[in-house]
Structures are given as structure tokens and as C-alpha cells.
Amino acid sequence: MHRSCVVCVLVVDFDVEKIMEGFTMGKKGMTNDIDKIREITGYEPGKAFIYDFNEDGRVRRECVETYGVDTPGEPVVYDMDSNNFHIFPNSMEITNEILQSEADLRLKVYNYFIQYCNNNKETFDVIKYDPDNPDKWTKLQMSKEENYKNKMIIVEIKGEKTGEGCGKINGKNKVMRGLYKYLPFYYNGKIYNINFMRFYIDKDNKVNCIFKQIQFDRTNRRNVNEDGICYPKTYQNHVNKLDKLIQDNKGKNFCYNPPVAYDDIEGIVKEFVKFVKKCEKYDTK
Secondary structure (H helix, E strand, O other): OOOOEEEEEOOOOOOOHHHHHHHOOOOEEOOHHHHHHHHHHHHHHEEEEEEEEEOOOOEEEEEOOOEEOOOOOOOOOOOOOOOOOOOEOHHHHHHHHHHHHHHHHHHHHHHHHHHHHHHHOOOOOEEOOOOOOHHHHHHHHOOOHHHOOOEEEEEEEOOOOOOEEEEEEOOOHHOOOOOOOOEEEOOOOOEEEEEEEEEEEOOOEEEEEEEEEEEEEEEEEOOOOOOOOOOOOOOOOOOOOOOHHHOOOOOOOEEOOOOOOOOOOOOOOOOHHHHHHHHHHHHHO
């Protein structure tokens, strides 16, 4: 049985300008001040790592010089509005390699997700959202409407540099060079994200980021850390731990480290479908 994707033409009754006004008032900005970050969150910025394999095929986790932490830089390490950390390499050469890797994988995962849902009736009815309307809050509100119940809303992507999560360089992310690419999915009033990097908190209460590793998250708000930092306290895969994670975080935002390789496109999509299905199953109990 085949499913067909429907291109959604946005028609909403919300006063978007009024909604967004509440989010733009009183912006706090960003900071690299470690004492301030520790005071606000209880955590400190840590290191940037690159996950890869050496010539012998063994896993290596290379620590690289981190922008704004190991070196001076523009205040971007911690966003006091979203509570998100930005831990990334200082080297432009390393950054550019990551950028291309993320962009390529993001587009392939997007295309395979649609194909997989079209060909498997036990997955999702997919609705493509008009990319010319970029407002995240509107899509989240849409997913709560009865007309879109049990519909997976995704932003249509036509290339590596299009759609939400493409890392388009503008405004505050100019210094971050377009890193932190992800794929957002809006479903039943929640946002499910596929992230192409993995954040975690170490034993010293430092927030670190590993590029070229996959992380999923589920949030009821616009940003996963909006109600408090919810990065996991391990960089390792959550093998056989998904059910407990969901039960422990029912109704809360949380992150999940799926047991899947960075370049395993089919595996990423299948694990993500399982992740969303299980979250929804527990939410209805």
C-alpha cells in the first residue's frame, strides 16, 4: 500500500504577529561568560568533538579547539533566550568539512523519510509545509488542530540550503557559520527533531558537542531547552533505554541518542519513526 504526500497550503486563524511579539520582547541575547552560564544553568561550556573512524576502522572521538571557550570570540556560546549551547570548532577548515557533511546527510535523510512513509502504511501521513512561511510557532500550532491530528508536518526541502534547519547564515548564527543542521517534524502539538550532532553533559557538568553523531529530541515548546537544560549525561548510544527515557520524561522535553551510525540513512529514518511512535504511544496512556 502506498501513501501520498500532500503539499499543505497554510491557512491559519492565529494572529501570528501577536504570538511572535511575545517571543521577541525582552530578548536576553548570548554570552560566553562562563560564570554567568554556570549561574543560570548549573553547567559550563565544554568541548567540541568530531566523531569518526581512524585508518584501522576504529572509532575515534577527536577533541578540537572550541570557539569562544578555548579561544576568544563573539558571544555565542550560550543563548540566554533559548537556553541552547553552541559548542563548535574554531577551525574554519574543520567547520567547512562538517557543514558539507551535515548538508548532504540532511537532504538524503529528508528524501528517504518521505519515501519510507509513502511505502509503509504503519508510518505517517506526511504533509509538506510551504517553505516560504518559515514561522516555527505557526507549524507547531497547526499540528495541534483537529484537521492535522496524526499528520506529520514537515517543511518542504528542495536542496541542501533550503527549509528549516538548513543552517542558513543570518543574524545571530552568522558567527556559527551555518552549523547545527537538523530536521524538524511537527506532530500532534510536539516537535520531533533529527539532529546531526550530539550534545551531552559530562561528569564535570560541562556541556559538550560531538559532530557527526545523531541525536533525536522531543519538545513541547519551540526549543528543547526552553524549560531547562535536557541534554543527556552520556555521549554513548541509549541502547535498550528508549522506553525508560520516555516514561521518565512523560510530558517533558528530552534528548535521545539512537543506536545508529551517522551515515546510515535508512537506519536513522527507521529509528526516528520508532522514536516518534513510542513517544506518542506513551503519551496516550
